[in-house]
Amino acid sequence: MITEADRAEVARQLGREPRALRAVVHRCPIGHPTVVQTHPRLPDGSPFPTLYYLTCPRLTALVSRLEASGLMRRMTERLGADPELAAAYLAAHRAYLAERDAIEPLGTEVSAGGMPGRVKCLHVHVAHALAAGPGVNPFGDEVLALLADEWPAGPCTAH
Template sequence: MSTNPDAPAAPGVSAADRDAMAAQLGRVPRGAREVAHRCPCGLPSVVQTAPRLPDGTPFPTLYYLTCSRLSSKLGTVESQGRMAEMTERLAEDPELAARYTAAHESYLAERNAIESLGTEVSAGGMPDRVKCLHVHVAHSLAAGPGVNPFGDEALDEVGQWWGPGPCATP
């Protein structure tokens, strides 16, 4: 694991949270601004990242999933082809497509309030396709239920991911 114990924690991220996320990810998270959601065990599960990494590289993914246990469960769901099914449903269900577009617009507005990247690219394939369930679940956990329909759906599918005990030991 590449962690620098002497590196200062990012504003809004404690040293303990940085260490926990490094244990979860196997590396120090890049561009961390704040913990956006915590697992019931108390460890971070989602980090809000800066729209630009410290070196200036654009990073459009505002919410990044850190919980390794949830990430693994979502990888299983992704491997079953769920994203293609969800994308097909966008073409068939105008109400779902409208809710997904609203999630995209909400994501952009929140990111642009921090720093505009001058792009309409949000994350996870929004608003036209479903590309990454990890991003959608991170958005759902950070924003709360009812904002990202595919994040909510994927969370329902994986069920309780946090037990027993934490996913990592900082």
């Protein structure tokens, strides 16, 4: 599921050796890993609930810029005002848990990114949206739409 070339590229992207690497689940248009799936436990047995990890440095930087703008706070506020959005976000949380638990149950309802009560990490939501496809994670889809003119357009080699 993961080649040595993929492992080396992810290490280069992250600037360190990846932990609990399981698979590359999304690639950019030129074939570089964009999102990896991790094992639910680290090699020492400790829980690692972040199933999907964004690795593309360019996309990570773009998402970080949106985080710095206060977007997560505004998204969290919308959860309280929009029952349909809150229901879709809860469904994303449940889908995330089901995917992780199908690999190895951790016995916890903690998923990632603040789900289902708040928006804590846009990187997690973008990674989930890219791994699962459109319509699963509403905030991941929203961030990707906001970045559509910048990613995946442009030179990937800048990362």
